[in-house]
Amino acid sequence: MYKSSKTVVDLGGTATRSKSATGDDAPAENCRTHQKKSAPDPTGEVAKYWRGIVRLMITRLFRNQISEPMITLERVSGAHGYFRPDAFENLAGFRAHQIALNPTCFTTYGDIEAYQTLAHELCHLWREECGPRNKNGSAGTRGYHCKHWAAKMLEIGLTPISIDNPGKMTGFRVSDKLVDNGPLDLLIREILITGIRIDWRDPEASVSFGSQTSSGTTATTGGARKPSRKTRAKFTCQTCGLNAWAKPTARLECGTCKAPLKRAAVLA
Numbered sequence: 001m002y003k004s005s006k007t008v009v010d011l012g013g014t015a016t017r018s019k020s021a022t023g024d025d026a027p028a029e030n031c032r033t034h035q036k037k038s039a040p041d042p043t044g045e046v047a048k049y050w051r052g053i054v055r056l057m058i059t060r061l062f063r064n065q066i067s068e069p070m071i072t073l074e075r076v077s078g079a080h081g082y083f084r085p086d087a088f089e090n091l092a093g094f095r096a097h098q099i100a101l102n103p104t105c106f107t108t109y110g111d112i113e114a115y116q117t118l119a120h121e122l123c124h125l126w127r128e129e130c131g132p133r134n135k136n137g138s139a140g141t142r143g144y145h146c147k148h149w150a151a152k153m154l155e156i157g158l159t160p161i162s163i164d165n166p167g168k169m170t171g172f173r174v175s176d177k178l179v180d181n182g183p184l185d186l187l188i189r190e191i192l193i194t195g196i197r198i199d200w201r202d203p204e205a206s207v208s209f210g211s212q213t214s215s216g217t218t219a220t221t222g223g224a225r226k227p228s229r230k231t232r233a234k235f236t237c238q239t240c241g242l243n244a245w246a247k248p249t250a251r252l253e254c255g256t257c258k259a260p261l262k263r264a265a266v267l268a
Helices: 033-037 042-062 103-108 111-129 147-156 183-193 217-221
Strands: 007-009 015-017 070-073 081-089 095-101 158-162 174-178 232-236 243-246 262-267
Touching (some): 042 183, 081 111
Parallel strands (some): 070 095
Antiparallel strands (some): 007 015, 158 174, 232 262
16 A cells, blocks of 8 residues: 655755655555646646736836736635735735735636726725825725726726715725726737637636625725626627627627627627
8 A cells, every 4th residue: 555755845945755665656546537637837827827917907007107916816705806905025025915806707707807807906006006195194995996096997998886876986885897999998809819818717606796895895805896797798790790799708700701700899
């Protein structure tokens, strides 16, 4: 019977496996065979993808005025994501803000909604680092979507929609709408045209998206975003005018003209 072996890690970060008590270096016979389907570097793939998207948005939408946050994936009930200032600190004393994205939303609402969420939370980061200070020297109440944040949202192409104060753009519970042909919309189209998709997501999509409360995610995380109902997009053939409706990330082709259909707008 195979006995467990010890793992030795040197200070250089190299892990080596010593021989087992039986002298056999072969893997245990009861290793689960589903591991053959596992990706070799899921952490690296996720980090590389979101680092690229974040840097692109910071450059194009925020003119490199803000720092890069630490992106985490978290299944948060009631929100697409959240922003938390100075959430992490390394041993050298450097701090990083956190933006958490809900992988369930990637499956349920599609890539466009995920990019909207990221941009929404980056506006919170901008408010923290670049927005005007209050009388007490702070960036405002944690979790509150203020007028300065709303102005930045409009600038990058997102219209804030207050849940707390219908008809306004500020409050503790605020969603948003993508502005057609706005800076973010055009940037998202560029990303989608490349064919790049959000690869790692929740396969079960089992999180319940209930309404947020002042004592829930929004108040404790500093800017949770309420899910939007925009789940369909209109596609039009530029040759014959054929229309079709599908999820925003779909890639459709006209059955008559054999031409790709162009996304026109996201519908509620």
